[in-house]
Amino acid sequence: MKNIVKLLIITFLSANVVSCTEGFEDINTNPNEVSEINPSSMLNPVIYNIASNNARKNYDITSQLMQVHFPYPSITGDVHRYHITVGTGSSVWNAAYDALGNVNEMLNKSFELEDENYTAINLxxxxxxxSNLTDMFGSVPFSEAFxxxxxxxxxxxxxxxDIYTQILNDLEQANHLYNLEESLLYASDLLYQNDLVKWKxxxxxxxxxxxxxxSDRQPDAWQQIETMLHNPTVYPVFEDNSDAAVLTVTGVTPNLSPWPREQDFSNARTYASFFIDQLNELEDPRLPIFANEAKDLEGNTIGYLGIPAGFDNAGSDFPYTPSGLKQPLIIAPMPIILMSYSELQFIKAEAALKGHFNDAEGHYKEGVKSSIEFWTNQNFDETYFDNSFAAYDGSLERIMLQKYLSLFFTDYQQWSEYRRTGFPILPVTNSMENNGVMPSRMLYPDSPNIYNSENYDQAVQEMGGNTINAKVWWDVN
Structure with a gap:
């Protein structure tokens, strides 16, 4: 595998690529083929590394941009004030290409061995x-990457x-490649323990x-969505929380929390008023799972209170200690969500709202219910919808607010969905940079500019500059 990493460094010249695979080789090695790669050799390291990095970058990027939580005290700068540098997204770039190098090797091996199930999984x-990489940066190396x-x-x-055309075709192909009559040949994977039905x-x-x-850019996207939703036998999707793509961090080496010390997760961090206010108004049972109660200056608990994201420097002294992050969120068994069942339900709700499926209200309610049950591990109380702020009102804004809450701690999806729809409507302060305009993308790292300048320059020119305001292709808002 050192050769793979070497090729990645040469190709992308991202010298700070970090791999956290130590220990996984013993877990995910076929004893009959220990000296060469197989279609599953690096499956567990890829799943763990990309999920772990996603969790860290949700903390560093998405949760700040989307006014969930951010550093506090924070006098100037920081991502929640839209202060974006070339280093902000660099670890996303490095981690993605590190993982893709390993996936590419496994994919080639699955082609060679004609192992269609592992081809489907790796696709x-x-x-x-x-998709996460291109949603973050726009144009990126893909077809010639390795x-x-x-x-x-x-x-x-x-x-x-072009990237989306390819990966959507890959997923269509993958669906038809799965052979559920055969078992996976190699060691159990971390995500689904070799359950091919769940992988499909x-x-x-x-x-x-x-x-x-x-869907706002590709004319036939809605037709494809309709075909899939109306043919669940051909295109099975998540049916409950047990199907969701969630990595469970066990705390047993090497499957460890991305935060080795719990205090590094919760110290000097506070929730934003916007996020806390939505949950308060909903009387949402997820709130005590996510946050600690605020305290007044005498140390008395005063309920759940955040502070405004991008708060003005002059207003940095608040007469209370705001609600902070609960440490159990990152203590094993810790869930790292790649895609949740609730997200799937909100996709169905939006499709129904726009006339491409049915029962928008039912899917909206199921999305809310499944997210609350996932985080609280308790049966859902239907009186939740008696609250007028929670009841379905037939608007995309209402669907997207609950989708936003359900995407808590899920890589970059809140930010991508905001760019796609403009919801939820987030408050703006005078201390936010970029004239208070939400960044549309991350800046490319320095390495492609230095070592792949001709292709870099062409991509930057086509995108309208390496700026945070250059919109990615699907962003029409």
Whole structure:
């Protein structure tokens, strides 16, 4: 595997690629083929590393941009004030290409061995990783990404539209490749323990996410969504929380929390008023799972209170200690969500609202219910919907608010959905940079500019500059 990492470094020249695979090789090695790669050799390291990095970047990027939580005290700058540098998304770039190098090797091996189940699984993982990468940056190397052995050290940047065309086709192909009559040959995977039915549901649920993402740009996306939703036998999707793509961090080496010390997660961190206010108004049972109660200056608990994201420097002294992050969120068994069942239900609700499926209210309610049950581990109380703020009102804004809450701690999805729909409507302060305009993308790291300058320059020119305001292809708002 050192050769794989070496090729990645040569191809992308991302010298700070970090791998956290130590220990997984023993777990995920076929004893009959220990000296060479197989279609599953690096499956568990890929799942763990990308999920772990997603969780950290949700903490560093998405939760700040989307006014969930952010550093406090925070006098100037920081992502919640839209202060974005070339380093903000660099670890996303590095982690994605590290994982994609390993997926590419496993995919090639699955082709060679004609192992269609592992081909389907690796196509699914590749689509998930690449979609997050291109949603973050726009144009990125993809079709020529791993051609260093053929002498191509400067891969072209593929346009996002072309990338989406490929990965959506890959997911369609993957769905038809699964052979549920056969068992997976190698060690149990961390995500689904070799359950092919659940892998197939993930493949199709992910495809629905990505089709919805491009539905304002790709003319036939809604037709494809309708075909899938109306043919669940051909295109099975998540049916309950047990189907969701959730990595359970066990706390047993090497499957450890991304935060080795719990205090590093919760110290100097506070919830934003916007996020806390929504949950308060909903009287939401997820609130005590997510947050601690605020305290007044005498140390008395005063309920759940946040502070405004991007607060003005002059207003940095608040007469209370705001609600902070609960440490149990990152203590094993810790769930890291790649895609939830509730997200799938909100996709169905939006499709029904726009006339492409049925029962928008039913799917909206199921999305809310499943998210609350996932986080509280308790049966849902239907009186939740007696609250007028929770009741379905037939609007996309209402669906998207609950979808936003359900995407808590889920990589970059809140931010992507905000860019796609403009919801939820977030408050703006005078201390926010970029004239208070939500960033549309992350900046490319320095390495492609230095070592792949010709292709980099072309991509930047086509996108309208390496700026945070250059919109990705599917962002029409």
């Amino acid at each position: 699914t993982l590749r689509a998930m990783i690449v 051609q260093a052995e053929q002498g191509n050290f400067t891969p072209k940047f593929d346009k996002q539209q 549901k993930f493949t199709n649920s992910l495809r629905l996410r990505l089709l919805l993402r491009v």
